[in-house]
Amino acid sequence: MKITDFKIPTRLDEALAALRDLGPAALPVAGATSLVFIPEDQPMTAVDLNRLGLDGIRRDGDAFRIGAATRVAALQKRHEPGWVLDRVALTLSSQQIRNESTLGGNICRVFPWSDFPAALLALGAGLVIRGAQEKEMTADEFFSSQPARLFRGGDLLTHIRVPAVGAGAGFGYKKVRQTATGFSLATAAACLQLDGGGIRSARAALSAAVPFPARCAAVEAALAGKKASEGLLREAALNGLSGLKFKEAEGMSAEYIGRLAAVTLGDALVEAWAQAKEQAS
Amino acid sequence: MSTTRTITFTLNGKKRDFQIAPGELLVKLLRRSGLTGTKEGCDEGTCGACTVNVDGRAVLSCIMPAFLAHGRNVVTIEGVGDFDRVHPIQQALVDAGAVQCGYCTPGLVMSAKAMFEENPAASDEDIRVHTDGNLCRCTGYEKIWTALRNVRDANKPAQA
Numbered sequence: 001m002k003i004t005d006f007k008i009p010t011r012l013d014e015a016l017a018a019l020r021d022l023g024p025a026a027l028p029v030a031g032a033t034s035l036v037f038i039p040e041d042q043p044m045t046a047v048d049l050n051r052l053g054l055d056g057i058r059r060d061g062d063a064f065r066i067g068a069a070t071r072v073a074a075l076q077k078r079h080e081p082g083w084v085l086d087r088v089a090l091t092l093s094s095q096q097i098r099n100e101s102t103l104g105g106n107i108c109r110v111f112p113w114s115d116f117p118a119a120l121l122a123l124g125a126g127l128v129i130r131g132a133q134e135k136e137m138t139a140d141e142f143f144s145s146q147p148a149r150l151f152r153g154g155d156l157l158t159h160i161r162v163p164a165v166g167a168g169a170g171f172g173y174k175k176v177r178q179t180a181t182g183f184s185l186a187t188a189a190a191c192l193q194l195d196g197g198g199i200r201s202a203r204a205a206l207s208a209a210v211p212f213p214a215r216c217a218a219v220e221a222a223l224a225g226k227k228a229s230e231g232l233l234r235e236a237a238l239n240g241l242s243g244l245k246f247k248e249a250e251g252m253s254a255e256y257i258g259r260l261a262a263v264t265l266g267d268a269l270v271e272a273w274a275q276a277k278e279q280a281s
Numbered sequence: 282m283s284t285t286r287t288i289t290f291t292l293n294g295k296k297r298d299f300q301i302a303p304g305e306l307l308v309k310l311l312r313r314s315g316l317t318g319t320k321e322g323c324d325e326g327t328c329g330a331c332t333v334n335v336d337g338r339a340v341l342s343c344i345m346p347a348f349l350a351h352g353r354n355v356v357t358i359e360g361v362g363d364f365d366r367v368h369p370i371q372q373a374l375v376d377a378g379a380v381q382c383g384y385c386t387p388g389l390v391m392s393a394k395a396m397f398e399e400n401p402a403a404s405d406e407d408i409r410v411h412t413d414g415n416l417c418r419c420t421g422y423e424k425i426w427t428a429l430r431n432v433r434d435a436n437k438p439a440q441a
């Protein structure tokens with residue numbers, strides 16, 4: 001990315017006006033850690049999003065409201081009942097990247113290795129966008145294709161609403177890397193809501209192994225209404241991904257990555273089940 | 282056309298103006314300003330040699346545009362210690378034999394400094410997590426972790 005000018009607004013309306021004025025030459029910048037991955041071509045004016053009061057996390061009823069410019073390290077270092085994003089944050093690259101990268105930056109332009117899209121899909125998060133008006137969309141809508149499409153007109157993601165994982169519910173997050181801070185080969189996230197010993201609802205999502213982060217509908221359908229067991233969870237993951245297209249990676253065939261994704265999703269489901277049992281009401 | 286812009290930030294305790302190209306990276310600005318203690322290894326955010334502290338956070342100066350430092354408080358290894366005023370983290374690394382070629386050391390010290398400022402009682406696990414972005418080709422890490430555990434233990438209030 002070729003930055004030929006920058007603006008440092010201190011109010012949201014000021015930032016939105018600057019983005020509208022600049023049009024396609026504007027580049028919103030939060031942690032700026034993605035610039036190294038974007039080839040230099042067009043001259044861009046960077047608009048700093050770090051001084052708009054868009055950071056911070058607060059409990060809001062049954063959910064957490066997270067400012068888009070909240071650092072991944074702040075997610076990593078929060079620990080309280082219902083909060084599960086610390087587990088996702090801890091796996092994201094290195095501490096320096098976690099210190100600088102923001103949750104908004106991680107999801108507004110999705111890379112194959114991005115950690116939060118799968119987690120937010122599994123959690124059923126809501127995304128709040130501000131332009132002329134404020135609108136909220138579901139994670140399914142937001143991640144239906146590259147979210148960068150939503151921000152070309154100068155809008156900004158302002159915050160993310162993440163449901164607390166409460167009584168009878170559990171969350172699991174797993175990824176496979178070749179080195180501790182390396183890019184993921186397969187990333188899986190899962191949420192289970194138990195009803196006694198049965199599964200009332202299941203949400204599962206994959207990224208890295210597939211072309212774009214996505215829910216795993218067949219896995220979810222195979223679990224809903226069933227009596228939970230480790231065997232059932234692993235079987236659903238192994239059988240439920242056959243319709244998906246997998247990528248090759250670093251000398252590994254698409255078939256192998258598919259198998260890896262299924263095992264990883266099975267692990268995430270088992271982790272979610274363990275937490276759900278612990279939180280049984 | 283890019284033009285030069287002026288930004289202001291506190292560098293190792295002194296507030297200063299800097300003329301920068303808008304897209305200039307912080308590591309380039311620091312090194313051309315004579316502060317060559319901050320190292321460049323990979324230049325792509327994967328090795329940690331370029332770590333500096335911005336408002337107390339350990340960040341990678343090789344991928345951080347300098348303009349993001351405007352109005353902030355930047356500390357580099359030169360602001361931490363020197364041969365005649367060695368910082369306790371530096372001394373602990375020397376004492377544990379955790380410095381060989383030394384190329385990773387400035388970045389490592391900046392990661393450790395940010396960690397201990399936030400949490401002087403960092404656990405063994407915290408130490409590993411907060412140094413996971415500092416690659417060292419020489420030491421095998423054990424001596425680094427020993428040194429940082431020693432810093433942590435020395436931070437503990439003396440037992441009565």
Ligand SMILES: Cc1cc2nc3c(=O)[nH]c(=O)nc-3n(C[C@H](O)[C@H](O)[C@H](O)COP(=O)(O)OP(=O)(O)OC[C@H]3O[C@@H](n4cnc5c(N)ncnc54)[C@H](O)[C@@H]3O)c2cc1C
Pocket residue numbers: 027028029030031032033034035036049068069091092093097100101102103104105106107108109111113114115116148151155156157158181182183184325326327344
């Ligand atoms: C070496 C390296 C390894 C990494 N490994 C991983 C990894 O394993 N897993 C992982 O998840 N991430 C990883 N990352 C981080 C990831 O690649 C992204 O760079 C990062 O998450 C982006 O966050 P940011 O705050 O720095 O965003 P920026 O770089 O500032 O912005 C990212 C994009 O989002 C847009 N944007 C930012 N905020 C908003 C907003 N509020 N509204 C609208 N648009 C916005 C920007 O215009 C830009 O297009 C790694 C980064 C590096 C450098």
Ligand code: FES
Pocket residue numbers: 320321322323324325326327328329330331332341342343344
């Ligand atoms: S030089 Fe910055 S991380 Fe390697």
Ligand code: FES
Pocket residue numbers: 379380381382383384385386416417418419420
């Ligand atoms: S001492 Fe040589 S790289 Fe760490």
